[in-house]
Amino acid sequence: MSLLIVGSVAFDSVETPFRSVDNALGGSATYISLAASYFTAPVYIVGVVGSDFPKRYLDLLEAHNVNLTGLQIVEDGLTFRWAGKYHYDLNTRDTLLTELNVFETFNPIIPDKLKKSTYVCLGNIDPTLQLKVLDQLENPHFVVCDTMNYWIEGKQAELKEVLKRSDVLIINDSEARLLSNEPNLIKSAKAIREMGAKILIIKKGEHGALLFTEDVVFSAPAYPLEMINDPTGAGDSFAGGFTGYLHKTQDLSPENIKRAVIYGSAMASFCVEQFSTEALENLSYLRVQDRYREFLTISRFDEI
Amino acid sequence: MSLLIVGSVAFDSVETPFRSVDNALGGSATYISLAASYFTAPVYIVGVVGSDFPKRYLDLLEAHNVNLTGLQIVEDGLTFRWAGKYHYDLNTRDTLLTELNVFETFNPIIPDKLKKSTYVCLGNIDPTLQLKVLDQLENPHFVVCDTMNYWIEGKQAELKEVLKRSDVLIINDSEARLLSNEPNLIKSAKAIREMGAKILIIKKGEHGALLFTEDVVFSAPAYPLEMINDPTGAGDSFAGGFTGYLHKTQDLSPENIKRAVIYGSAMASFCVEQFSTEALENLSYLRVQDRYREFLTISRFDEI
Numbered sequence: 001m002s003l004l005i006v007g008s009v010a011f012d013s014v015e016t017p018f019r020s021v022d023n024a025l026g027g028s029a030t031y032i033s034l035a036a037s038y039f040t041a042p043v044y045i046v047g048v049v050g051s052d053f054p055k056r057y058l059d060l061l062e063a064h065n066v067n068l069t070g071l072q073i074v075e076d077g078l079t080f081r082w083a084g085k086y087h088y089d090l091n092t093r094d095t096l097l098t099e100l101n102v103f104e105t106f107n108p109i110i111p112d113k114l115k116k117s118t119y120v121c122l123g124n125i126d127p128t129l130q131l132k133v134l135d136q137l138e139n140p141h142f143v144v145c146d147t148m149n150y151w152i153e154g155k156q157a158e159l160k161e162v163l164k165r166s167d168v169l170i171i172n173d174s175e176a177r178l179l180s181n182e183p184n185l186i187k188s189a190k191a192i193r194e195m196g197a198k199i200l201i202i203k204k205g206e207h208g209a210l211l212f213t214e215d216v217v218f219s220a221p222a223y224p225l226e227m228i229n230d231p232t233g234a235g236d237s238f239a240g241g242f243t244g245y246l247h248k249t250q251d252l253s254p255e256n257i258k259r260a261v262i263y264g265s266a267m268a269s270f271c272v273e274q275f276s277t278e279a280l281e282n283l284s285y286l287r288v289q290d291r292y293r294e295f296l297t298i299s300r301f302d303e304i
Numbered sequence: 305m306s307l308l309i310v311g312s313v314a315f316d317s318v319e320t321p322f323r324s325v326d327n328a329l330g331g332s333a334t335y336i337s338l339a340a341s342y343f344t345a346p347v348y349i350v351g352v353v354g355s356d357f358p359k360r361y362l363d364l365l366e367a368h369n370v371n372l373t374g375l376q377i378v379e380d381g382l383t384f385r386w387a388g389k390y391h392y393d394l395n396t397r398d399t400l401l402t403e404l405n406v407f408e409t410f411n412p413i414i415p416d417k418l419k420k421s422t423y424v425c426l427g428n429i430d431p432t433l434q435l436k437v438l439d440q441l442e443n444p445h446f447v448v449c450d451t452m453n454y455w456i457e458g459k460q461a462e463l464k465e466v467l468k469r470s471d472v473l474i475i476n477d478s479e480a481r482l483l484s485n486e487p488n489l490i491k492s493a494k495a496i497r498e499m500g501a502k503i504l505i506i507k508k509g510e511h512g513a514l515l516f517t518e519d520v521v522f523s524a525p526a527y528p529l530e531m532i533n534d535p536t537g538a539g540d541s542f543a544g545g546f547t548g549y550l551h552k553t554q555d556l557s558p559e560n561i562k563r564a565v566i567y568g569s570a571m572a573s574f575c576v577e578q579f580s581t582e583a584l585e586n587l588s589y590l591r592v593q594d595r596y597r598e599f600l601t602i603s604r605f606d607e608i
């Protein structure tokens with residue numbers, strides 16, 4: 001009953017109006033696993049790095065009970081590198097550099113003992129790789145999938161194949177509109193749920209998130225942050241908190257899925273308060289619960 | 305203890321991807337008063353129309369217990385006209401025509417018996433006129449103010465004077481950023497509250513609304529509408545529902561102000577479902593309460 005996370009592990013260089021960081025720890029699998037680690041342990045990641053990947057980053061992940069059995073380390077290879085620059089309002093960014101390096105030929109191999117994984121979080125990678133992962137699993141019964149505009153535009157057929165085999169899709173509002181070709185988010189959600197994943201989460205950044213299931217429309221608030229330092233990894237942190245909490249509780253009822261959306265939102269709110277993975281390195285479950293309660297406080301109003 | 309509403313009464317011509325309407329009933333005072341009429345009666349409007357304004361529109365307002373004592377009818381004058389065209393996603397619009405007509409020389413005169421009004425809703429008009437209204441009131445103790453980018457850019461000094469004398473400011477997110485010159489909405493809210501109005505509501509359209517007071521940050525969801533026909537008047541309907549409910553209950557506690565934000569959101573959600581004032585003409589308080597309960601359903605999640 002382990003939680004399997006597949007995605008990128010990377011060096012991120014991030015420039016914001018406030019500060020710049022170079023070669024920070026990044027990648028979707030990194031953020032997802034760190035966020036999930038506050039709910040359930042160990043979590044298992046499958047990914048790839050080069051031999052330039054420093055031991056201190058491996059140690060950091062292991063210190064958070066992230067099991068690295070499935071992390072391939074390519075001798076003489078270089079780790080995936082991404083660099084981006086955020087604009088003044090932090091809502092838009094330019095990608096300055098993408099060096100796939102060892103990720104270019106990445107073939108995700110699921111170690112035998114992880115083939116029985118029942119909870120799986122497919123980070124934002126090529127849908128072809130997401131399918132390769134699913135092909136190796138014996139009986140995954142809760143598959144969470146993330147993606148991005150690049151795959152929606154370039155590999156839509158493969159992505160739709162992934163969706164048919166996923167339980168949850170987590171995307172942002174512009175991606176939802178792109179995937180459904182429909183500007184109204186409620187109609188868009190209906191169209192996307194018909195593609196496969198029966199649980200759809202649409203993240204809206206500073207505007208919170210929407211959850212759509214067969215019977216539920218749920219609107220989660222955003223945490224009112226005065227200072228956003230680095231939006232990188234927010235979506236992955238959401239996915240990690242969401243999946244980690246559901247793995248911890250093993251309860252897929254609608255009410256518990258709502259709670260998981262709030263925990264996901266909480267992890268994303270922590271993530272963006274600091275640079276890179278800084279915030280996710282130094283949390284406690286108590287602080288996470290406090291933030292959950294703050295989400296309650298800001299969204300509660302009385303019955304009539 | 306009457307509720308006084310000051311604003312425009314107009315002919316609107318609206319073009320959307322779905323339908324066009326010409327010379328429909330419009331104007332901020334119209335939408336505010338119709339929305340408020342479901343909560344409290346009578347409501348009093350102060351505004352101006354020309355002699356071209358049809359009796360059927362006056363009858364319609366009166367049928368909703370809108371008292372027209374303060375509505376000036378200018379002999380041989382032409383009523384304010386606005387025409388706009390909404391784009392495919394309904395989030396952006398072009399103004400095609402603005403003919404101020406009798407509004408150009410409008411001097412709001414508060415009838416004697418309304419000078420004791422304690423609840424006042426200043427619709428989106430020139431701040432100079434909003435000040436003229438306030439100058440005529442004896443002891444307004446709850447003043448709600450609306451404005452727009454045009455006045456923020458062109459009459460900021462006068463607007464800030466209005467804010468100092470208002471209790472509530474209702475604006476949208478882009479207007480908040482413009483007024484505060486601050487992209488982060490939470491910081492923006494702090495800066496705007498320091499300008500005067502101690503209660504600030506930031507409307508975010510399809511993303512709901514935020515309420516800021518001394519002690520409260522409250523995030524209200526948006527009603528998940530599959531079909532938005534005509535966004536015209538949504539903000540005014542919000543203001544009308546919000547102010548009307550507070551006037552009805554005469555309770556300015558934080559919890560009741562939150563309820564008022566939900567009622568405002570409910571009225572806005574009805575408004576955009578149909579063209580012009582159609583939806584606001586045919587509601588019942590029962591349906592309004594049902595929608596309030598739907599807002600509860602979509603935003604409730606469990607304590608931990």
